[in-house]
Amino acid sequence: MVTYLICFILFLIISLLIIEAFLPKGTLLKKISILFFLSLLINSFIFVYGQQLKNTFNTDYTYVQTWNTFHYYIGAKYSDELGYFNLYSCTLLADNESQNFFSTTVNVRNLYSYEIVKKENLPLCPKENFTLERWEAFKNDITFMQREFPNPYQNKSELWNSILSDKGYNPSPLWTLIGSFIANNISLQNSLGLKIIFNLDFILVLLAILYIGKLFDTKTSILMTLFMTLSFGSYGLLLGNFLQYLWLFFIILGVCFWKEKKQLASAFCFSFAIMTRVFPMFLLAGLFVKFVECPIYIYVIIGSLQHNL
Secondary structure, three states, X not given: OHHHHHHHHHHHHHXXXXXXXXXXXXXXXXXXXXHHHHHHHHHHHHHHHHHHHHHHHHOOOOXXXXXXXXXXXXXXXXXXXXXXXXXXXHHHHHHHOOOOOOOOOOEEEEOOOOEEEEHHHOOOOXXXXXXXXXXXXXXXXXXXXXXXXXXXXXXXXXXXXXXXXXXXXXXXXHHHHHHHHHHHHOOOOOHHHHHHHOOHHHHHHHHHHHHHHHHOOHHHHHHHHHHHHHOOOOOOOOOOXXXXXXXXXXXXXXXXXXXXXXXXXXXXHHHHHHHHHOHHHHHHHHHHHHHHHHHHHHHHHHHHHHHHO
């Protein structure tokens, strides 16, 4: 039902934009369309993020996307000990030494091969990589997350029984450097700190959209916010995460700086985004094509001149 509703709203937006494109400037529809988009944005935002924001401010900790924060926060905080392949095996061992929450879990993913295997067949956790203090902290963090961070969209036991079937911790080394520093300085017991770092994606994207409004116009920023609110890639996910959309903030800044002809700042933002998550490089395909077509045009022109001469 929600999917159909989102598709209908996007259809309305696209239809109105197409109609506007064929209308002369100064028509009444063009003048009131911004009010329509603003009304649509307010209602869409409340529908998607209203309850999440309420939980963020009314609970002791914050609204949390448990599945994502487990992988990103724990994976980053203990990256030196876990690397990219031992998050699940060490989580099972830590749990076995504490509350045995995963006792009913049968299948997990082997992060070395990406195959789903029986949990008994996982490679052993390299517990020797931990100091005694770090191992106890790791166990406490796992226990704390299991106790305090249920997922509102899934039964708690179902969530934790399936969470170890994901693809593990996979951010880039640069993201890991940033995430590790933050996670090791803001503990899970710091409720105010969690409200900030688990909602930093939302804050940064909001700041970037405000910059769009300043640089372009109000209507463009409203449409961008609508897209970020209703997009299937970020629907309901900008709150309660741990820097999962840091790349998006820098991509938006990169586009804005490019618009302002601040090429060095733009190049830094694009490079930073790519170095944190890699896949944003595909967003630069349009710029690449633009650069490539210029030499092609020059080659064609020179070839034509040589032929005519």
